[in-house]
Amino acid sequence: MGTVPLAYTSKVNDHLACMKGTESGQGKCIALEYSKENGYRCKIYALRPSPCREFELYIDGKPNPKCNELRMAAGLNSLPEVNFLKEV
Numbered sequence: 001m002g003t004v005p006l007a008y009t010s011k012v013n014d015h016l017a018c019m020k021g022t023e024s025g026q027g028k029c030i031a032l033e034y035s036k037e038n039g040y041r042c043k044i045y046a047l048r049p050s051p052c053r054e055f056e057l058y059i060d061g062k063p064n065p066k067c068n069e070l071r072m073a074a075g076l077n078s079l080p081e082v083n084f085l086k087e088v
């Protein structure tokens with residue numbers, strides 16, 4: 001498990017920190033980047049914090065409704081339905 005680069009964090013109190021940009025609960029995380037080629041990506045994915053690691057994009061094979069709610073609020077498309085049982 002990685003460690004979030006300190007420069008990407010803001011102190012909340014003596015025991016907690018958050019990602020810069022999310023202090024108000026409404027802003028965009030400093031680590032979220034966009035490019036035409038790749039769309040939205042986390043530029044510290046391997047080092048992302050525990051809440052990001054614990055948040056499930058898919059639950060029982062279906063898009064997490066909370067994720068889609070947040071995506072819609074940010075003007076993003078819903079997560080695609082994915083067939084996890086499909087053979088490749």
Ligand code: SF4
Nearest residue numbers: 029031032042048052
């Ligand atoms: S996964 Fe976490 S650290 Fe990465 S962009 Fe999203 S909120 Fe930020």
